[in-house]
Amino acid sequence: MIAFLIQRLLQGAAVVAAMSLIVFIGVYAIGDPVEILINPDADQATREAVTQMLGLDQPLWVQYWRFVQAALQGDLGTSFVFNIPAGELILERMPATLELAVTATLMAILIGIPLGLIAGLDQERWYAKSILAGSILGFSLPTFWVGLILILTFGVWLNWLPVFGRGETVSVFGIEWSFLTLDGLAHLVLPATNLALFKIALFIRLTRAGVREVLPQDFIRYANAMGIHPARVVSRHVLKNIMIPLVTVIGIEFGSVVAFAVVTESIFNWPGMGKLIIESINRLDRPVIVAYLMVIVVMFVIINVVVDLLYAVLDPRVRLGGSNR
Amino acid sequence: MSAVPVLDVSSLTTVFELKAGAARSVNDVSFSLRRGEILGIVGESGSGKSVTGLSIMGLVAPPGRVVSGEVRMNGTVLTGLDEAQLRKKRGRDIAMIFQDPMTTLNPVLTIARQFYEVLRAHRPVTMREAREIAAAAMAEVGISAPRERLDAYPHQLSGGMRQRVCIAISLVNEPSVIIADEPTTALDVTIQAQILAMIQRIVRERQVAMIFITHDLSVVAGLCDRVGVMYGGRIVELGPVDEILADPAHPYTVGLLASIPGDAPARSRLFQIPGTQPSPLDLPSGCSFRTRCTKAAALCETAPPFAPVADGRQARCHFPQNRGGHDA
Numbered sequence: 084m085i086a087f088l089i090q091r092l093l094q095g096a097a098v099v100a101a102m103s104l105i106v107f108i109g110v111y112a113i114g115d116p117v118e119i120l121i122n123p124d125a126d127q128a129t130r131e132a133v134t135q136m137l138g139l140d141q142p143l144w145v146q147y148w149r150f151v152q153a154a155l156q157g158d159l160g161t162s163f164v165f166n167i168p169a170g171e172l173i174l175e176r177m178p179a180t181l182e183l184a185v186t187a188t189l190m191a192i193l194i195g196i197p198l199g200l201i202a203g204l205d206q207e208r209w210y211a212k213s214i215l216a217g218s219i220l221g222f223s224l225p226t227f228w229v230g231l232i233l234i235l236t237f238g239v240w241l242n243w244l245p246v247f248g249r250g251e252t253v254s255v256f257g258i259e260w261s262f263l264t265l266d267g268l269a270h271l272v273l274p275a276t277n278l279a280l281f282k283i284a285l286f287i288r289l290t291r292a293g294v295r296e297v298l299p300q301d302f303i304r305y306a307n308a309m310g311i312h313p314a315r316v317v318s319r320h321v322l323k324n325i326m327i328p329l330v331t332v333i334g335i336e337f338g339s340v341v342a343f344a345v346v347t348e349s350i351f352n353w354p355g356m357g358k359l360i361i362e363s364i365n366r367l368d369r370p371v372i373v374a375y376l377m378v379i380v381v382m383f384v385i386i387n388v389v390v391d392l393l394y395a396v397l398d399p400r401v402r403l404g405g406s407n408r
Numbered sequence: 409m410s411a412v413p414v415l416d417v418s419s420l421t422t423v424f425e426l427k428a429g430a431a432r433s434v435n436d437v438s439f440s441l442r443r444g445e446i447l448g449i450v451g452e453s454g455s456g457k458s459v460t461g462l463s464i465m466g467l468v469a470p471p472g473r474v475v476s477g478e479v480r481m482n483g484t485v486l487t488g489l490d491e492a493q494l495r496k497k498r499g500r501d502i503a504m505i506f507q508d509p510m511t512t513l514n515p516v517l518t519i520a521r522q523f524y525e526v527l528r529a530h531r532p533v534t535m536r537e538a539r540e541i542a543a544a545a546m547a548e549v550g551i552s553a554p555r556e557r558l559d560a561y562p563h564q565l566s567g568g569m570r571q572r573v574c575i576a577i578s579l580v581n582e583p584s585v586i587i588a589d590e591p592t593t594a595l596d597v598t599i600q601a602q603i604l605a606m607i608q609r610i611v612r613e614r615q616v617a618m619i620f621i622t623h624d625l626s627v628v629a630g631l632c633d634r635v636g637v638m639y640g641g642r643i644v645e646l647g648p649v650d651e652i653l654a655d656p657a658h659p660y661t662v663g664l665l666a667s668i669p670g671d672a673p674a675r676s677r678l679f680q681i682p683g684t685q686p687s688p689l690d691l692p693s694g695c696s697f698r699t700r701c702t703k704a705a706a707l708c709e710t711a712p713p714f715a716p717v718a719d720g721r722q723a724r725c726h727f728p729q730n731r732g733g734h735d736a
Binding site for chain 1: 495497498499500506516526530574577578
């Protein structure tokens with residue numbers, strides 16, 4: 084267990100180091116931030132002064148080395164545009180995105196898994212087939228289009244729900260949260276639904292496939308032959324056996340919502356990290372882009388370790404070892 | 409052995425409605441079973457022996473369906489019960505042991521939890537009580553240090569041990585009838601012998617009735633009191649094991665016994681019954697064995713009755729062997 088954690092920690096560090104290099108080189112390759120930052124009419128002297136101030140006159144490896152040194156001390160660079168630490172900027176926007184991501188993932192779990200169970204258990208019934216057919220829509224409709232339709236339907240025509248921003252927020256531990264106020268919750272509904280739709284479809288498919296795989300197994304036939312109630316067979320004997328693939332995908336999906344809620348955040352004007360990264364890319368705010376991607380990499384590394392730990396909890400046959408694989 | 413049968417199966421017929429047609433997997437099967445008795449059901453793969461077991465349990469899955477016949481247990485007609493009532497019988501009055509102990513136990517639940525699940529399906533029980541009962545049940549089937557195994561997962565036990573656990577779980581609600589579907593087929597011969605001896609002891613001690621489904625006549629010889637030989641969904645011969653093995657009446661039983669390589673001289677050609685078992689979708693009219701039978705005659709195109717051939721013995725043949733048949 085300890086060996087496992089140490090190994091995963093080292094692996095994670097290697098991933099973060101490799102990603103930092105790739106991200107840094109990638110971001111370095113696109114455009115010239117000075118062009119965007121300064122007045123186009125500025126003279127050559129001003130231009131050089133700004134370039135020098137931002138450290139952009141140095142060769143790539145020097146810039147990278149400076150970044151690494153600062154990053155190891157917790158400084159991910161300073162935004163060119165806002166002139167405040169990039170890390171601070173990101174952390175400020177993170178609660179909004181996390182709130183959205185957690186809500187969307189919970190919705191997907193609470194709706195997708197039960198529907199998937201129904202689709203798998205009663206697969207010949209019309210409602211099971213409808214669920215399955217509906218999941219194809221969830222997969223194939225593009226997020227931005229669904230977002231627009233949601234706004235049109237619930238915001239414009241029916242006028243039931245707000246479609247813009249976070250609404251009223253409450254400050255807890257110095258962080259603003261929407262889900263604690265009624266108005267905030269109302270604002271959360273549509274963007275979260277928009278993000279959850281694809282995931283619901285995914286979880287329906289996964290759960291159904293798992294159920295179909297587990298149901299014909301001998302231990303389920305045995306449970307039936309021993310007179311165990313069908314509901315209990317599903318909740319205890321089937322569900323626990325299909326959790327492994329589900330947990331894996333829930334982890335990955337949660338990570339990707341946090342990282343790539345860009346489209347939904349833009350459509351619903353949700354002031355999260357997705358909107359921040361789009362703005363930063365438009366303005367070539369390199370430190371923010373790099374810092375953002377580093378935060379995301381670290382988050383994925385953590386999610387993966389948590390998922391691996393959950394495996395061991397869910398399936399006794401999984402052994403956590405520090406062995407070389 | 410008491411004289412009153414605990415289980416009475418009469419004219420049980422199970423049909424699978426397939427696209428290719430209706431397959432009569434179990435066809436007019438009748439037998440009865442007393443307490444403390446082991447009835448062997450032998451037959452080749454596809455002869456309907458497993459489906460017979462499932463039909464008695466009411467566990468035949470669609471497209472299969474029990475179309476006629478009656479299963480009566482201690483006076484209750486099981487075939488007349490609805491699913492909820494039947495579920496209360498399953499595991500409590502009538503239990504099953506499956507073939508492969510590696511797949512019969514749920515891989516993600518501890519042994520204690522699996523006992524608990526089966527116990528609480530039929531009576532209120534706490535986990536603590538369930539553990540006590542489980543430990544005692546495991547000791548009874550010959551598992552050493554049962555308490556230490558309670559928190560083990562199935563993959564931590566050997567195949568023989570797992571089958572012992574399955575048997576203990578099947579017995580834990582003290583059913584009066586147990587259907588064992590090839591419980592030793594997946595095990596090594598040495599383990600098989602131990603398990604068979606253990607099953608025999610438990611049946612005698614607890615006076616339960618057991619249906620032992622197998623394709624292995626030597627297992628039947630060592631374990632069972634009576635045997636039913638199945639062919640093409642029908643029981644073609646039924647009676648006491650020693651009598652049938654010594655003096656089979658049905659030509660199929662004769663062929664089956666002759667196919668055992670045990671007594672054949674070394675390097676001699678092994679005996680086989682000519683032809684293959686007919687598909688249950690397309691059984692021959694009359695006697696289903698007539699296409700492979702050396703004694704077949706015109707009369708065999710009409711179905712033979714399941715007629716007594718001796719005291720306590722029945723065979724489904726117009727010309728039972730050694731009993732004044734047409735070749736005698």
